[in-house]
Amino acid sequence: MRIYKVGGAVRDRLLGKPVTDIDWVVVGATTEEMLSKGFRPVGADFPVFLHPKSGEEYALARTERKSGRGYGGFTFHASPEVTLEEDLIRRDLTINAMAEDDQQNLTDPYHGQRDLEARLLRHVSPAFAEDPLRVLRVARFAARYASLGFTVAPETLELMRQLSESGELEALTPERSWKEISRALMEDQPQVFVEVLRACDALKVLMPEVNALFGVPQPPAHHPEIDTGAHTLSVLQQAAIHKQPLTVRWACLLHDLGKGLTPEEEWPQHIAHEFKGLKLIKAVNERFKVPRDCQELALLVGEYHTHGHRALELKPSTLLELLQSFDVYRRPQRFEEFITACEMDARGRKGLEERSYPQADYLRGAAIAARSVAVQPLLEKGFKGPELGEAIKRERLKALKMYKAASS
Known part of the structure; x- marks a missing residue:
């Protein structure tokens, strides 16, 4: 032995x-x-x-x-x-x-030490192509070791491309796929994972909704990087730089899926992309049986991220609706992750990575103002049932109006 x-x-x-x-x-x-x-x-x-x-x-x-x-x-x-x-x-x-x-x-x-020195991710034998999960694994290793200069060997990338075209990727179980995806997203350079999957044509098989973003232009005034796919990768990169959790990174990857549905004649505008993208986000979530916390945040960020960017302009009533949508009174952490995802989205633009994001503190302050409304005095006034709910809502709206006036 x-x-x-x-x-x-x-x-x-x-x-x-x-x-x-x-x-x-x-x-x-x-x-x-x-x-x-x-x-x-x-x-x-x-x-x-x-x-x-x-x-x-x-x-x-x-x-x-x-x-x-x-x-x-x-x-x-x-x-x-x-x-x-x-x-x-x-x-x-x-x-x-x-x-x-x-x-x-x-x-x-099989000369692994030589490939370590050459910074190459190379398959051991042609039997590599027998296991479709290895496409995801190699892309994950590329994300992990990108900072050390590692790249995928051309012949290995070609094998991965053959696997992508063979139909074998569809045989992967959602659980196995998600395990690799979630681990890859938590690497130091998760955007490299997506880049490698795209380079071997696996992205269009596994996540065609994300693949469709590449080549789709955005208004250069707001997005100097122009390409929606490039922007998505930059947002994901910012989430990694700022050590964000998996929930935020997943939301960052999926937040702009609706832009892939915009007809070419409407480019570079993407009207109502937030709502159009929800069905795509749901589809990706279901395909990989994504954990509930990741699913929920991705959908909320997809629907409301432009609200986050326009936070300083929102009417108090719209602000209240936003806070209600996140149930900030019982789930404050989820709203905090939303704010963070919005900030990563804003930073994921070429040349604007260091720009301040005052919307973040404004939204946090709004949540504090709404949560500060005491329920007990309303109970003492005799409010109950639906009437109590309406009374709480009125008081919260009043608090947000005062908050907005004080912030102006």
Whole structure:
């Protein structure tokens, strides 16, 4: 029995990056041997075990063979005869197909260290094309390591393009796709994830609504970058720079989908794009079974982001309707994330990344003013039921009128 550290732990150590998760592969062992040493089995598809003390995952060396469509369409074979090289060749990228023993002696049969130095994301073997999920994984790695100068090798991008055109991407489950998408959006340069998917034609398969934004012009007076797709990527980049959570990043990606529906004869104007985009945002949310908090914020930002930009001009009654739509009295955090997404949208314009966004503090102040209305005095006056609701609304409107007058 020989045990090796494999994959990301080896890659990140060689890159000088922090190692968080460690994967181990065991060569020359049987399931019975693992069990006799106290390892606990997990996973029904192939032999993976948890270490009796550390709880880390140890997998028996295995080979795999394509047996069906999609991510799950594989037959695995694990036995003591499977070599380390045979186990490593089934991995996605050369930089993930290295192993080291307990003395840090490197086993690198597919030149992963060379590709690390060349800053290349290159597939290990033609078997790469057997797993459609790898298109998303490579794009995610590109987003993670873009700041180090990594790019996708041309021959790997071509394989990804073939996968995109094969129909295999449609076989991916929503859960697996969302796991990769959500992880990619939380990388330092999530816009690179979208760029790589677009470069290999996967974006038009997975998110045609986002793909449709590229080449659609906007008014240069408001959007010096002009192209709606380029703007979307810049907004996403700003969200990453400002360390925003996944909810905000997802909303930033989808906020302008309605502009992809504007007829060419109306360009560069996009009248009512906020409302037109809602059905597209819903479609993307449903396609990937997106978590509810991400779904809700994306829809609200899509519908109301222009309200955010015009906050200083809004009538108190419109401002009140906006606050009601977000239920700021019970869910203040969601409104805060909306404000943030609007600010990222404003900053995601060429040359305007550092411009101040006074609308943010104005909206926060409006929410405080509306929330400051006390309900108890109205109850003491005898209001109840629908009448109480109307009375609260009147008082909140009065508070917002005073707030707007004081802010002018």
